[in-house]
Amino acid sequence: KGKRAFIAGVADDNGYGWAIAKSLAAAGAEILVGTWVPALNIFESSLRRGKFDESRTLPDGSLMEIKKIYPLDAVYDNLEDVPEDVKTNKRYAGSSNWTVQEVAESVKKDFGSIDILVHSLANGPEVTKPLLETSRKGYLAALSASSYSYISLLKHFLPIINPGGSSISLTYLASERIIPGYGGGMSSAKAALESDTRVLAFEAGRKHRIRVNTISAGPLRSRAAKAIGFIDTMIDYSLANAPLQKELSAEEVGNTAAFLASPLASAITGALIYVDNGLNAMGVGV
Numbered sequence: 001k002g003k004r005a006f007i008a009g010v011a012d013d014n015g016y017g018w019a020i021a022k023s024l025a026a027a028g029a030e031i032l033v034g035t036w037v038p039a040l041n042i043f044e045s046s047l048r049r050g051k052f053d054e055s056r057t058l059p060d061g062s063l064m065e066i067k068k069i070y071p072l073d074a075v076y077d078n079l080e081d082v083p084e085d086v087k088t089n090k091r092y093a094g095s096s097n098w099t100v101q102e103v104a105e106s107v108k109k110d111f112g113s114i115d116i117l118v119h120s121l122a123n124g125p126e127v128t129k130p131l132l133e134t135s136r137k138g139y140l141a142a143l144s145a146s147s148y149s150y151i152s153l154l155k156h157f158l159p160i161i162n163p164g165g166s167s168i169s170l171t172y173l174a175s176e177r178i179i180p181g182y183g184g185g186m187s188s189a190k191a192a193l194e195s196d197t198r199v200l201a202f203e204a205g206r207k208h209r210i211r212v213n214t215i216s217a218g219p220l221r222s223r224a225a226k227a228i229g230f231i232d233t234m235i236d237y238s239l240a241n242a243p244l245q246k247e248l249s250a251e252e253v254g255n256t257a258a259f260l261a262s263p264l265a266s267a268i269t270g271a272l273i274y275v276d277n278g279l280n281a282m283g284v285g286v
């Protein structure tokens with residue numbers, strides 16, 4: 001009760017970030033979100049026009065309120081990192097203070113502190129290419145947007161996360177099992193994110209009493225997943241092969257995040273929690 005959450009990676013009502021925001025809001029948390037700069041205008045205007053009102057509805061019938069939306073590009077730590085062509089890009093020039101360090105400073109100025117930090121973002125420009133065809137640039141871009149972005153967010157927010165707080169990211173089974181089609185170094189990026197979850201749990205736990213966990217989520221038809229191109233195949237595969245033969249809802253991942261952020265999970269840190277209808281436990285398709 002009375003907790004404040006910052007969720008990075010919400011730009012519509014289809015993804016895991018949105019569902020996590022809803023579950024946290026339903027549990028009484030105040031919601032702040034970080035939205036990718038190029039997606040900001042459409043997200044804000046859709047919200048304003050009521051396009052998300054139906055999916056904003058919480059179990060008690062009220063509408064989830066997003067206290068503030070911060071423009072964010074988690075690929076840049078501070079202004080010195082931003083190349084000239086991005087600075088002058090029309091979509092970026094219209095907003096300000098969207099590097100990770102500046103967003104953390106703005107949240108501190110506006111609200112003082114937070115209790116829950118969620119990283120629900122990923123990007124791999126070459127995700128549709130097999131690893132053997134991935135360029136160095138594409139690979140490093142995937143790691144920058146999908147893995148280092150989390151280290152950077154946690155580093156910059158850590159001083160304003162209240163002790164006892166919690167941080168959560170989203171990962172995918174392709175880090176540890178072969179999932180053809182999840183290319184461009186995205187499988188590598190998720191492996192890094194999972195390993196970093198353990199190291200960051202140690203460092204943030206010892207230094208600030210903050211817990212750090214990651215949720216390995218099953219397939220969801222989000223905007224990002226549709227861009228990869230094989231999401232329907234993955235959903236069908238899970239339906240056919242997972243121990244629980246039902247479609248995974250984003251809410252199930254949201255509820256797990258709310259649990260992990262709550263005192264009910266006070267001894268859980270450095271953990272990878274599967275929320276995938278059990279698909280990870282299968283050795284063969286059936």
Ligand code: NAD
Pocket residue numbers: 008009010011012014015016017035036037039072073074075119120121122123145170171172173216217218219220221222223224225
């Ligand atoms: P999504 O499209 O809702 O979320 C991804 C978000 O990342 C988008 O809002 C996008 O604007 C944002 N983003 C991309 N680059 C960014 C940057 N540089 N700075 C800030 N924001 C940026 O899709 P999703 O599938 O819900 O993804 C959320 C997380 O869940 C990701 O980490 C993804 O890998 C993970 N995940 C998804 C699935 C799935 O099947 N959808 C499965 C397992 C894990």
